[in-house]
Amino acid sequence: MTTLETHGEQHLTTAATHEHGWIVESSHPVSTGHVLYVRCVDCGTRRVDLQDHRHPAPVALTRELP
Ligand SMILES: [Zn+2]
Numbered sequence: 001m002t003t004l005e006t007h008g009e010q011h012l013t014t015a016a017t018h019e020h021g022w023i024v025e026s027s028h029p030v031s032t033g034h035v036l037y038v039r040c041v042d043c044g045t046r047r048v049d050l051q052d053h054r055h056p057a058p059v060a061l062t063r064e065l066p
Contacts, residue, residue, distance in 0.1 A: 020040040021041045022039070022047070030050075034050075035051075036048070036058055046065045047065065048060075
């Protein structure tokens, strides 16, 4: 007989499961557009985006940095 136990240890994954609300902390111009330093207002995760002037949406340059 097998006993399966599940423990509720999901509380550390909150930052990875919510939808980040990015704000731009700073930016500077580069040859292809602007580099945006963004931070999630909810969990403080940081990321660097490239806002290419030829494309409307920023592209993430880095993974999310907790
Ligand atoms: Zn977040």
